[in-house]
Amino acid sequence: MTPEGKTPELQTWKQIAEFLGVSIRTAQEWHDKSGLPVYKLEGTFRADPAELTAWVERHKQPKEQPVAPLPPPEPGPPTTPPSSNNNGAGLLAKLAIATFLLICLGSVVVWKFWPVKDPPANLRVEGSDLIVMNHKGEDLWRYTFPYPLAQALYSRPERIQHNAKFLDLDKDGRVEVLFTYHPVNDSDVGAPLYCFSETGQVKWKFTPGEAVRNDNQAFSNIYFVNWFSINQKNEVLIGSNHVSGYPYQIMGLTSQGKDIDGGYWHPGHLLRRLLLDLDRDGSEELIAGGVNNAYQQATLVVLDPNLLHGSARVPEGSPLRILNQGTPPEKAVVLFPRSCITEKFEPFNRVAMMRGSAELMEIQVSQTHVLEGPYLIYQLNAQLEVTALSVSGGFETRHKELEAEGKLDHKFTPSELDRLKKITVIRK
């Protein structure tokens, strides 16, 4: 027996993969490329289910793009009228009962004859099936995919919100369902985005990525849709990563699923994003955050959603530039300085979280690949200037530990903090 409330530790890749609802290969790739918290202890692998769940949430459910809340539930039809009591009920009681019955009758009439529309509003997955429901939880239709779905990615409301949106995308007066299909074998077949009609027909399907290459290597065409956002013009902006974690593609589609501009290619990943009108010209910019492997630094890219094409900016002569995709389109590229901890122990720092408004963006930059590891929070204004920088308690603690272990040769001082404030902004 395990102590109450404590889930037992997972000790093999098989257990970890089953817990996550993905293949062993995928779990290992998540570990290698994206820091899935799995530890090697005395020769065996260990993972804490709570940590895995937190990791999945952070990687699959960025909080910066909440979808509209579900519509409030409507009152259902009345069931049984109250039993009347003639003994001493009195006029008042009778009046109350009569009023109640009238309300009940009214509800029945409204419920039966009012043109209540119950469009798709929620979903669940079972095996290879997507089951779409209305807001009352009643099944509307079912779609069967070729492979079983990775259950864990649809197991909670916030995960469903990340992987699905219910909206009238093409303004035909009917609600479409946008849905990212993550099969259990996504590392073999990828994870595409579907647009279903209100009644469950496939309106269009977007398969992300293509076989691209840089000077060092060629990449297969297996990509996962990682996030999608709808902009003011009802275009669908989609971020997708290659099965190996990078490169990353950001694509813009019309509401009809047509490619707008060919796609933007980035040598790293851009797992976080915000849509904000930074330059106040009335249309939103896409601000995507993650890692640029060519700079080995945490990065933000500011993109015009109408110009999602080309190959990301990299240092002059970098072999990691994605080839044959055109010139860099970014309106601005922000690079965050690597801290001494990153410098010493990590390949790069990375943007782990973004939130806020055009006036004040908060960018959390992790200094290690460990989810709960040390991080810095930058506050940026619309001009991409740092207005504040705060350091996590974990950062200072880790710094002190590394000093004590003789792995860092200096104390954390205000001048080090000042150095970390100096972000690089490259404008077009």
Ligand SMILES: [Zn+2]
């Ligand atoms: Zn330091």
